[in-house]
Amino acid sequence: MKEVAKYLIKVDAEFKDGRIVPEIPYEEVMRLVNEPNIVLIKTGIPENTLRTIIDTTRAWAAETPLAEGPDTFDNNQHKQRLHIAKIQKAPQLFHDHTFDAMLDLDEPMKQTFLSVFDPMRQFWNSLTGNNEEYGIRKGEPYFHPQVTHYPLGGSFFGRHWHPLNPQKVGMILALNQYGKDYHSGGTGYVINDHIVETEGFQDIGDMTLFRYDLPHWVSPSSFADRFSWEDPAGRWVAILPFYNPWGTPADKDEPQGWKTQIQAAKNTPSEAAV
Ligand SMILES: [Fe+2]
Numbered sequence: 001m002k003e004v005a006k007y008l009i010k011v012d013a014e015f016k017d018g019r020i021v022p023e024i025p026y027e028e029v030m031r032l033v034n035e036p037n038i039v040l041i042k043t044g045i046p047e048n049t050l051r052t053i054i055d056t057t058r059a060w061a062a063e064t065p066l067a068e069g070p071d072t073f074d075n076n077q078h079k080q081r082l083h084i085a086k087i088q089k090a091p092q093l094f095h096d097h098t099f100d101a102m103l104d105l106d107e108p109m110k111q112t113f114l115s116v117f118d119p120m121r122q123f124w125n126s127l128t129g130n131n132e133e134y135g136i137r138k139g140e141p142y143f144h145p146q147v148t149h150y151p152l153g154g155s156f157f158g159r160h161w162h163p164l165n166p167q168k169v170g171m172i173l174a175l176n177q178y179g180k181d182y183h184s185g186g187t188g189y190v191i192n193d194h195i196v197e198t199e200g201f202q203d204i205g206d207m208t209l210f211r212y213d214l215p216h217w218v219s220p221s222s223f224a225d226r227f228s229w230e231d232p233a234g235r236w237v238a239i240l241p242f243y244n245p246w247g248t249p250a251d252k253d254e255p256q257g258w259k260t261q262i263q264a265a266k267n268t269p270s271e272a273a274v
Contacts, residue, residue: 015044020123039209057147073245090160095149141244150235153227157218164213172208175236184222213255
């Protein structure tokens with residue numbers, strides 16, 4: 001475990017029998033996340049396995065028409081996003097592939113995706129004390145596994161946030177390598193009015209953990225490159241959102257609950273002082 005920048009902590013892990021096992025207990029990882037810090041887990045998932053997720057996603061997308069119309073949250077779909085979110089006004093430009101119905105994919109493809117998404121699911125369950133499985137559950141929170149491509153030449157995601165629950169901890173797994181497969185763009189956060197940029201710190205196989213109500217964004221890929229939806233170059237990540245799509249959306253005001261909590265703790269006299 002090592003603090004590599006202010007509020008940015010790297011934690012080693014072992015990838016053993018399809019599980020991500022951190023060098024420190026899961027409770028300790030969650031304590032660091034909630035403090036809050038950005039925690040980078042070096043998952044140890046083999047590079048080949050990660051790159052296969054990109055290849056498989058591209059092959060699937062090549063034979064699956066782009067989705068149009070409102071999201072239904074009950075299928076496998078991919079969309080080229082280019083809009084400004086209604087409530088939070090966060091602008092975005094990226095290509096996402098969501099596999100809400102991952103279990104319905106044909107067997108080899110399903111097994112390929114599960115080789116990465118199952119370790120992520122088990123890791124999240126261990127962190128949050130849940131025991132959730134994949135599958136669509138109308139009216140309840142469930143997993144929305146996603147592979148996101150940030151193309152070269154100006155993809156990004158503006159500052160936004162999410163309700164803390166039921167996700168608690170957001171996870172972003174790097175599927176390719178900064179400095180090799182792409183040269184700009186990364187996820188940024190704000191903690192105690194301090195900006196934490198993870199660009200350049202996250203290697204292939206590193207999984208960023210963050211308290212889900214922290215304001216965050218994806219800084220743009222360089223405009224010096226030519227933009228193309230078709231070019232697979234650029235940053236690829238796997239994420240595992242867990243929410244009820246028909247539940248209450250995030251508030252338009254930024255949640256700073258953790259800041260208030262820290263403040264409250266300082267203002268409350270300790271038992272020793274009473
Ligand atoms: Fe987000």
